[in-house]
Amino acid sequence: MSCTSPVIVALDFSTVEDAINLAKQLDPTKCRVKIGKELFTVTGPKIVEELQKIGFEVFLDLKFHDIPNTTAMAVKVAASMGVWMVDIHCVGGLAMMQACRNVLDQMNSKTLLIGVTVLTSLGLEDLQQLSITKTPEQQVLSLAQLAAEARLDGLVSSAQEARALKLNFPQLKLVTPGIRPVGASKHDQQRIVTPAQAMLDGSDYLVIGRPITKAVNPPQALEDILISLQ
Numbered sequence: 453m454s455c456t457s458p459v460i461v462a463l464d465f466s467t468v469e470d471a472i473n474l475a476k477q478l479d480p481t482k483c484r485v486k487i488g489k490e491l492f493t494v495t496g497p498k499i500v501e502e503l504q505k506i507g508f509e510v511f512l513d514l515k516f517h518d519i520p521n522t523t524a525m526a527v528k529v530a531a532s533m534g535v536w537m538v539d540i541h542c543v544g545g546l547a548m549m550q551a552c553r554n555v556l557d558q559m560n561s562k563t564l565l566i567g568v569t570v571l572t573s574l575g576l577e578d579l580q581q582l583s584i585t586k587t588p589e590q591q592v593l594s595l596a597q598l599a600a601e602a603r604l605d606g607l608v609s610s611a612q613e614a615r616a617l618k619l620n621f622p623q624l625k626l627v628t629p630g631i632r633p634v635g636a637s638k639h640d641q642q643r644i645v646t647p648a649q650a651m652l653d654g655s656d657y658l659v660i661g662r663p664i665t666k667a668v669n670p671p672q673a674l675e676d677i678l679i680s681l682q
């Protein structure tokens with residue numbers, strides 16, 4: 453059965469056992485799962501297969517960022533594993549994004565190619581430290597312009613930019629981490645939004661990690677979030 457929920461649960465764990473244990477408490481019709489750098493580095497591709505076997509669509513979040521050929525070949529391998537979504541950093545540039553698009557087109561792949569704009573852990577001062585004089589929203593919008601030109605399927609940004617992105621780039625799917633239910637800890641996130649507000653503002657998918665994975669009762673935490681969206 454395919455998943456219609458907007459929630460993607462970030463399985464940020466350091467062992468296969470912990471990731472599978474959490475995933476098995478969740479229902480693949482109620483969320484998708486995300487494999488990030490920590491989990492993939494320790495497990496390699498077998499975790500993708502294991503999660504697919506128990507019915508989950510997988511977002512392989514390795515945020516590739518390299519020269520065009522290297523990045524496109526990494527995207528090709530990810531797509532050949534049958535992942536639902538893969539991401540690359542937009543700051544890799546237009547040629548890099550186009551190379552990734554082309555490789556997926558040549559494979560007739562259905563894997564969604566998503567460009568990371570400005571990480572949700574970064575605020576205005578962090579951008580200034582990087583010699584970026586734009587606000588986070590301005591920087592997100594200018595990277596989105598390049599991503600649209602490269603015909604990416606969507607973007608990762610904070611939901612704080614969702615409204616402006618949907619207005620200017622309605623064809624792009626918006627994947628928004630930095631989601632925090634009312635009262636939840638921010639942890640290392642800066643540009644945070646509640647689940648319901650993110651959906652109202654135009655997010656298509658909500659990436660949620662610790663508010664679910666570190667909850668006393670993860671399936672209930674997911675359920676509470678889904679109820680808050682109704």
Ligand SMILES: O=C(O)c1cc(=O)[nH]c(=O)n1[C@@H]1O[C@H](COP(=O)(O)O)[C@@H](O)[C@H]1O
Pocket residue numbers: 462464488513515539568570571572573608609610629630631639641659660661662663
């Ligand atoms: O690409 C991502 O998923 C991502 C991009 C971004 O800008 N910010 C961000 O937090 N993420 C990921 O989203 C997840 C957020 O986890 P929590 O902060 O625990 O909800 C982590 O796995 C991050 O790696």
